[in-house]
Every structure is written in structure tokens, then in C-alpha cells.
Amino acid sequence: MTTGRTLLKVNNITKRFGGLVAVDNVSFDVKEHEVLGLIGPNGSGKTTIMNLISGAFKVSSGTISMQSRRLSSLPAHQISRAGVARTFQLVRILPSLTIIENVMAGSGFGHRRQWGREACHQAEALLERLGLGAQMHDPAASLTYIDQKRLELARALAGEPRVLLLDEWLAGLNPTELQIGIDLVSQLRKEGRTIILVEHVMDAIRSLCDRCVVMNSGEKIAEGTPAQVLSDKEVIHAYLGDD
Amino acid sequence: MDILVSGFLLAGTYALIAMGLNLQYGVARIMNLANGEMIVLGALAAFWAFTSYQISPLLTLFLAAPLSFIGNWLIYKFLLRPLVKRAKNQGQLEVDSILATFGISFALVGIMVSIHGEYFTYSFLANPIEVLGSTVAENRLVAFFIALAIGLVLYLWLNHTRAGTSVRAVAVNADSARLVGINVDKVSALTFALGGAIATVGGVLISTFITLDASIGVIFTMKALIIVIMGGVGDIRGAIIAALILGIVETGVATLVDPGLTLVAAYFIFLLVLLFRPQGLFGRRST
Amino acid sequence: MSEMKWGWPVIGAALFLLSAFIPLIADGYWMSIAVTIAMYTALATSWALFSGPTHYISLASGAFFGIGGYLVATAMSDYDLSFWLMLVVAPLVSALVAALIGFATLRLSGVYFVIFTLGLAEMIRNLVSWVQNNFLGSRGLYVLTDFTEAHIYWMLLVVCLVIFVFGWWLSRSRLGFALKIIGNDEEVAKHVGINTALAKVLVFTTTGFFGALVGVIIAPRYSYIEPNQVFSPELSFMVVIMALLGGAHRLWGPLVGVIPFALVWETITIAFPNSTTFFLGLAFLFIVYFIPHGFAGLIEKHWLRLRS
Numbered sequence: 001m002t003t004g005r006t007l008l009k010v011n012n013i014t015k016r017f018g019g020l021v022a023v024d025n026v027s028f029d030v031k032e033h034e035v036l037g038l039i040g041p042n043g044s045g046k047t048t049i050m051n052l053i054s055g056a057f058k059v060s061s062g063t064i065s066m067q068s069r070r071l072s073s074l075p076a077h078q079i080s081r082a083g084v085a086r087t088f089q090l091v092r093i094l095p096s097l098t099i100i101e102n103v104m105a106g107s108g109f110g111h112r113r114q115w116g117r118e119a120c121h122q123a124e125a126l127l128e129r130l131g132l133g134a135q136m137h138d139p140a141a142s143l144t145y146i147d148q149k150r151l152e153l154a155r156a157l158a159g160e161p162r163v164l165l166l167d168e169w170l171a172g173l174n175p176t177e178l179q180i181g182i183d184l185v186s187q188l189r190k191e192g193r194t195i196i197l198v199e200h201v202m203d204a205i206r207s208l209c210d211r212c213v214v215m216n217s218g219e220k221i222a223e224g225t226p227a228q229v230l231s232d233k234e235v236i237h238a239y240l241g242d243d
Numbered sequence: 244m245d246i247l248v249s250g251f252l253l254a255g256t257y258a259l260i261a262m263g264l265n266l267q268y269g270v271a272r273i274m275n276l277a278n279g280e281m282i283v284l285g286a287l288a289a290f291w292a293f294t295s296y297q298i299s300p301l302l303t304l305f306l307a308a309p310l311s312f313i314g315n316w317l318i319y320k321f322l323l324r325p326l327v328k329r330a331k332n333q334g335q336l337e338v339d340s341i342l343a344t345f346g347i348s349f350a351l352v353g354i355m356v357s358i359h360g361e362y363f364t365y366s367f368l369a370n371p372i373e374v375l376g377s378t379v380a381e382n383r384l385v386a387f388f389i390a391l392a393i394g395l396v397l398y399l400w401l402n403h404t405r406a407g408t409s410v411r412a413v414a415v416n417a418d419s420a421r422l423v424g425i426n427v428d429k430v431s432a433l434t435f436a437l438g439g440a441i442a443t444v445g446g447v448l449i450s451t452f453i454t455l456d457a458s459i460g461v462i463f464t465m466k467a468l469i470i471v472i473m474g475g476v477g478d479i480r481g482a483i484i485a486a487l488i489l490g491i492v493e494t495g496v497a498t499l500v501d502p503g504l505t506l507v508a509a510y511f512i513f514l515l516v517l518l519f520r521p522q523g524l525f526g527r528r529s530t
Numbered sequence: 531m532s533e534m535k536w537g538w539p540v541i542g543a544a545l546f547l548l549s550a551f552i553p554l555i556a557d558g559y560w561m562s563i564a565v566t567i568a569m570y571t572a573l574a575t576s577w578a579l580f581s582g583p584t585h586y587i588s589l590a591s592g593a594f595f596g597i598g599g600y601l602v603a604t605a606m607s608d609y610d611l612s613f614w615l616m617l618v619v620a621p622l623v624s625a626l627v628a629a630l631i632g633f634a635t636l637r638l639s640g641v642y643f644v645i646f647t648l649g650l651a652e653m654i655r656n657l658v659s660w661v662q663n664n665f666l667g668s669r670g671l672y673v674l675t676d677f678t679e680a681h682i683y684w685m686l687l688v689v690c691l692v693i694f695v696f697g698w699w700l701s702r703s704r705l706g707f708a709l710k711i712i713g714n715d716e717e718v719a720k721h722v723g724i725n726t727a728l729a730k731v732l733v734f735t736t737t738g739f740f741g742a743l744v745g746v747i748i749a750p751r752y753s754y755i756e757p758n759q760v761f762s763p764e765l766s767f768m769v770v771i772m773a774l775l776g777g778a779h780r781l782w783g784p785l786v787g788v789i790p791f792a793l794v795w796e797t798i799t800i801a802f803p804n805s806t807t808f809f810l811g812l813a814f815l816f817i818v819y820f821i822p823h824g825f826a827g828l829i830e831k832h833w834l835r836l837r838s
Contacts (some may be wrong), residue, residue, distance in 0.1 A: 108704055308658075353805055513646065
């Protein structure tokens with residue numbers, strides 16, 4: 001995959017919750033058309049970084065910027081409008097709305113706004129593509145877990161974001177579903193989308209990521225291609241402990 | 244100085260009531276808008292026992308508290324527990340419990356009005372006494388020390404007993420508490436009942452120095468809520484300071500400006516809290 | 531659904547025209563009930579536009595209504611201003627108050643908002659009484675007009691129409707959609723680019739506007755206005771209960787709650803004049819435990835069952 005210029009710049013960010021330092025002075029860049037994996041053991045600060053980028057939390061210090069625009073001082077809705085879309089670690093659909101309305105929620109207010117007929121067509125196309133086309137006027141609450149995850153992805157894509165954040169989007173899927181999920185993300189990658197994904201599934205990391213940033217106890221301990229970082233001594237140590 | 248002393252004494256009872264409400268919201272997760280009616284029930288019991296049988300409010304306390312405990316336990320068990328069960332999330336539980344406790348509150352006001360529709364006027368220990376160079380009524384002083392004693396016992400119980408620890412565990416995280424073998428339903432029900440009993444005790448105490456009537460409960464609910472929010476949910480130290488601020492500001496406004504403006508003063512404080520410290524006096528901004 | 535696109539507006543327009551003829555056939559007693567129903571329809575429907583989708587329970591109706599009634603009375607008694615001028619000014623003042631309350635509380639969780647609005651009418655009443663007693667002199671305020679009940683009714687009917695048209699527009703607008711998303715999950719709403727605080731404040735402001743508008747129109751009915759009477763906390767609860775009884779998630783929901791409740795309430799207040807508070811409590815409990823989605827929810831459930 002050819003990657004372009006730097007799109008998102010994470011510069012020395014730190015996040016403290018009271019006395020706990022969840023993210024400690026972390027920096028990395030995300031280039032255009034790149035899939036960046038954010039990996040590390042549980043509690044190492046990956047999801048916190050996602051929350052900092054999307055504006056769910058405010059950074060304690062450091063900056064996050066998209067090209068020349070500083071994101072880290074903006075509220076979440078403005079970050080979304082600037083072109084950052086996300087899925088949530090624990091899937092969050094809008095249960096009282098229909099499936100298609102869920103998708104239109106992603107395009108009505110976000111980065112590339114659409115409303116009315118245009119938004120409707122786009123949502124239909126997205127749902128067809130993600131395999132939810134048949135039931136689009138049903139209530140979203142009726143969907144199975146994997147379909148809820150698909151719906152969340154459709155919602156994130158509807159705003160045509162410049163950066164897509166997938167927070168453990170593949171977690172909790174069975175092996176068949178997992179393969180479908182990996183194929184989906186790999187299609188997005190081929191389209192040249194810029195994606196940051198937090199993931200535990202090693203197969204997914206190997207096949208999807210151009211580059212990985214490895215976190216441990218809030219600090220960045222390695223960065224490189226999946227093959228490089230997964231053979232790195234410190235990374236193995238972080239995952240498996242001593243011995 | 245008079246204002247400071249009276250305000251300080253009033254704050255004792257306020258802090259106690261807020262502590263009860265804090266338990267109900269923090270542990271049982273019920274936003275109890277019928278809290279004020281429990282206060283008024285206590286006041287009504289004290290008034291009735293005193294005027295009909297010349298029973299001292301200090302004795303009524305021992306009768307009213309267990310009765311209120313049982314009553315509130317039944318309310319939780321039969322009215323609120325079903326709501327906790329059916330709620331899909333905290334938001335829905337909040338809406339449901341607010342509406343249900345409104346219903347309970349109105350029903351209680353209706354019943355109390357039919358029992359005694361006038362002011363609960365009686366005179367108990369209304370002798371002047373000198374404290375720190377200013378004159379206050381004896382009843383205020385007695386109420387303050389009882390509130391203080393109960394609050395202290397409660398604090399020690401919460402922090403230094405096994406039962407108290409399980410209550411605090413449920414407050415922090417009900418799901419984890421369940422995992423370590425705490426019966427969350429039981430703890431929630433008992434805590435709710437305890438909170439109600441505390442409100443009733445507060446009502447008995449307040450009635451010795453403030454004249455209440457059947458429909459005034461909502462004002463006390465407001466004040467208790469303001470204290471809880473100002474102090475930070477679950478923060479006992481914060482609640483005490485908040486009660487002090489509210490007690491003194493209220494007494495100050497009532498003495499210096501107009502007694503009709505105490506609620507306005509409470510609102511003014513509330514507004515400042517919402518604008519500048521919505522997380523409570525000592526709370527940290529979580530997000 | 532699409533073939534029904536114009537069905538509801540047509541039915542609505544027909545009902546509106548029909549109800550406009552009520553004053554021609556109703557006697558004094560039924561006319562006063564009709565005014566009460568029109569008043570609560572306006573208040574409850576406008577309440578539901580905000581509280582329905584967001585689930586933020588507003589208890590501010592009594593305060594807004596009071597602002598309307600009190601301002602028109604003060605302006606007409608003390609400053610010789612016209613009723614029609616106040617019909618415009620009072621709602622704007624009230625909308626401004628709503629916006630301020632919104633900015634203070636709607637950035638935070640729903641509980642703060644409920645608590646703030648809970649004592650609001652009472653607080654404004656205390657404040658107004660104090661100002662009146664100390665600075666303006668405690669004279670009575672009169673709203674003397676030559677309106678009959680029928681005039682008041684027709685004005686309220688027009689307000690209802692405006693609210694329904696506004697609600698219909700809102701339900702198809704981006705703002706209305708944003709509100710629904712907020713009601714589902716506020717965190718998601720922020721992350722799809724919605725300025726949630728602004729959206730909530732905007733719609734809450736309209737509730738303030740319409741509340742005062744109704745307050746101004748009703749004032750001539752009482753002609754003598756006292757702060758204690760117009761700033762009524764009970765009114766706030768009546769509005770909530772009627773809207774929930776009908777179902778706050780549909781534009782027509784509050785209407786099907788207001789009509790039966792107003793009739794039943796009329797009977798109750800005559801039969802048990804001293805126990806109204808008690809019955810109000812029972813009504814709340816009944817709704818929460820037995821019909822959480824209101825009549826509209828029941829109707830929809832049976833409608834779905836019939837179709838399948």
C-alpha cells in the first residue's frame with residue numbers, strides 16, 4: 001500500500017485520571033491511506049488514545065492535529081466534523097431508530113454532510129455493501145451482535161471521514177464472523193482509507209496493518225511493521241511477562 | 244455572628260438529610276424525589292405525638308426511625324425494585340424513578356394533608372441559650388448535636404464495619420460487588436430504607452425549630468439535592484461543607500434580606516455550582 | 531409509509547376545523563372545559579417536543595406559564611401596555627429565560643436539569659412576590675379585556691395549530707433528528723458531529739416560548755392576577771402527566787392524553803376537592819407501572835398486532 005503525507009499527528013500526549021497516568025507522553029504519526037494498528041496488553045492505554053483523538057476525553061498535555069488543524073482543543077462534535085469517525089469498544093447503536101436512520105445519523109451532521117434523499121441513497125448503498133440491505137427499515141435493536149457492529153461501521157463510514165477509528169471492532173466475533181470482518185476492513189484499506197485500529201486479534205493485525213504502535217502501561221514501547229514489532233523483545237516481554 | 248451560629252446549627256440537620264439522600268442515589272441508584280416527604284412525615288409524627296400525647300420529639304425519634312425504615316424498605320421492594328429490574332440502562336432508571344417517586348411524593352402529600360392540613364405548630368425546648376456570645380433556641384442546639392451524633396455513627400459504620408464496606412462497594416460498582424459475593428439487591432434495599440429513615444429523623448429534628456406543613460416537602464427535597472450536587476455525589480465531606488454553605492447563606496438571606504427568599508438563595512448557589520463546579524466542590528472533572 | 535405522507539396533516543387539519551366550531555355549540559360549562567383542554571394540549575404538546583425525544587423531564591412549564599401571565603398583568607396594570615404587545619414580548623422573555631436555564635443545565639446530565647426545573651416555578655414566585663412587595667407595592671394586577679371564553683379558546687387553538695405545524699416540521703428536520711439521536715445515546719450524538727448542548731437548548735427554548743404564550747392568552751380568563759396563582763408548580767406536573775399519559779414520543783400523543791385526563795380530572799376535583807394531590811400521585815404511579823409508553827404506545831401496539 002502506498003502511503004502519502006502525514007494526516008494525523010499525535011504529539012507528546014499525556015492523559016491523567018487523578019493520580020493515574022493512562023497515557024504517558026505518546027507520539028506517533030498517521031499517514032494518508034495508512035492502516036495503523038494500536039496494540040498492547042489490556043489497560044495499556046489504547047482505548048484512551050482513541051478517546052483522546054475522538055474528543056471523548058481531553059488531553060492533559062500534548063497536542064493532536066490533523067494536517068495544520070489542532071484537534072486536541074476541540075469538543076467531540078467539532079472533531080467529528082473535521083473528519084474523524086469512530087466505532088465504540090462496547091458497540092453503541094441507536095436502539096429506538098431504524099437501521100437506515102442509524103446510518104443517516106452518521107452523515108447528517110458529520111464531516112461531509114448529507115440530508116434527505118441524497119443521505120438516504122448513500123445509507124442504502126452502505127447497508128447493501130455491509131450486508132444489511134434487506135432489513136434496513138427494521139428497528140436497530142433487533143440486530144444480532146455482529147450486525148450491530150456492521151451497523152456501527154456503516155454509521156462511521158456515512159460521514160466519509162478522513163480518519164476512521166475502529167476500537168476493537170473485531171472483538172467478540174466467532175471465527176466465521178471474524179473472517180468476514182477482516183475481509184471488510186481489508187476492502188476499506190484497499191479503497192485507500194486512513195484507519196487507526198485497536199485490536200487484540202493477531203491475525204487481523206498481521207493481515208491488515210501497515211504499521212503498528214505498541215503500548216504498555218501508558219507508554220509507547222515500539223513502532224514498526226507488524227512483523228518487526230511482533231518479534232521485538234520488549235513487546236514479547238510486555239505481552240508474556242517475565243520467563 | 245448570630246447568622247453564623249444559627250446557620251451552622253441548621254447545617255447539621257441539612258447535612259444529615261443530604262447524607263441519607265446521597266446513600267439512596269449513590270447506592271440504590273434511585274433519584275428519590277419523595278425524600279422531602281419523608282422529612283415532613285417525621286415532622287408530622289413529632290407534632291402529632293407531642294400535641295396529642297405530650298411525647299417528646301426526642302422519644303418520637305426512636306419510634307419514627309424504625310417505622311420509616313420499614314416503610315421505605317417496602318417502597319423499595321414493591322415500587323422501585325421492579326423499575327430497577329426493567330430498566331435497560333441508568334438513563335431509563337433515572338427517568339422512571341423520578342416519575343415514580345413523584346407519584347409517591349404526591350400520594351404522601353395527599354395523605355398528610357388529609358391528616359393535618361394546617362401548620363405543624365408546637366413548641367419544644369424553645370428557651371433561649373447563649374452560644375459563642377449569640378443567643379439561639381435550645382431546640383436548635385439539641386437538634387444539631389443529635390444530627391451530629393447520628394452522622395458520626397453512620398460515618399463510622401460505613402467506613403469501619405463489614406456491612407458498611409459492602410454498602411460502599413455497591414456504590415462504587417454494583418456489578419463488581421455482585422462478583423465478590425455481595426447481595427446487591429439486599430444492600431440496595433436496606434440502604435434505601437436507611438436513607439429514608441435518616442430523612443425522617445431529620446424531619447423530627449427540624450420540626451422542633453421550624454414550622455412545617457404537609458406540602459413543604461418539595462422544598463426540602465430541592466435543598467437536599469442541591470447539597471448533594473454541590474458536595475459531589477457520594478462525597479460525605481463535600482456534603483457537610485455544602486450543607487454549611489447552604490445553611491449559612493440561607494440564614495443570612497433570611498435575616499438580612501427577607502425570609503421569603505431562602506429558596507431563591509439556594510437556587511443562586513445551585514446555579515453557581517452548575518456553572519463552575521458541576522462535579523461537586525471536591526470532585527474532579529471525570530471527562 | 532410514503533403513501534401516508536399527507537394523511538396525517540389532512541386528518542389534523544380536519545380536526546382543527548371541527549374543533550373551531552365547538553364554541554358555537556358548547557355552553558358555559560363545556561366551554562370552560564374546552565379552554566382547559568386547549569390550554570393543556572398546547573402546553574403538553576410543546577413539552578413533548580423537547581422532553582419526548584430527549585427524555586429530559588422538564589418541570590419548568592409552570593414557570594414559563596407564570597412568566598407569561600405575570601408579565602401581561604404587570605404590563606397592562608402598571609404600564610398601560612396592550613395585551614397584543616405582551617403577546618409578543620412575554621414569550622420572547624420566557625424563551626430567553628429558557629435559553630439561560632438550558633445553557634446552565636443542559637450541558638450536564640439529565641438529573642441536574644430535572645432538579646433545577648423542579649423548584650423553578652416556586653423560586654420565581656418567591657422572587658416576584660418579594661420584588662412586588664418591596665419595590666412595586668402590593669397592588670392587585672388586573673388583566674381587563676373584552677375577551678370571552680370563546681375568544682380565548684380560539685386563540686389557544688391557533689397556538690395549538692402553530693405548535694403542531696412546528697412539531698411536524700421538527701420531526702422532519704435535522705434538528706429533530708439530532709434530538710432523537712441525543713435521546714438514544716448522547717455520546718454517539720457528539721461523535722457523529724452534533725452540538726448536543728446547542729440542539730437541546732434550541733428546542734427547550736421553544737417550550738419556554740409557547741409556555742409563556744399560553745400564559746398570556748389565559749390571563750384574561752382570571753382577570754385578577756397574583757404571583758401565587760400563576761406560578762403554579764402543580765401546573766408543571768399536570769403537563770408532564772398528561773403528555774406521558776398520551777405518549778410523549780408521538781406528536782399526537784399528548785393530545786390523546788390531555789382530553790381524557792382533563793375530563794377525569796374535572797370529575798375528581800368536583801368529587802374529591804381535597805384529595806387532588808393524592809390522585810395526582812396515583813396517576814403518576816399508574817403511568818409508570820402500567821402504561822410507560824402512554825396511550826400512543828398502546829394504540830401502536832394494537833395497530834401492529836392488527837396488521838400482522
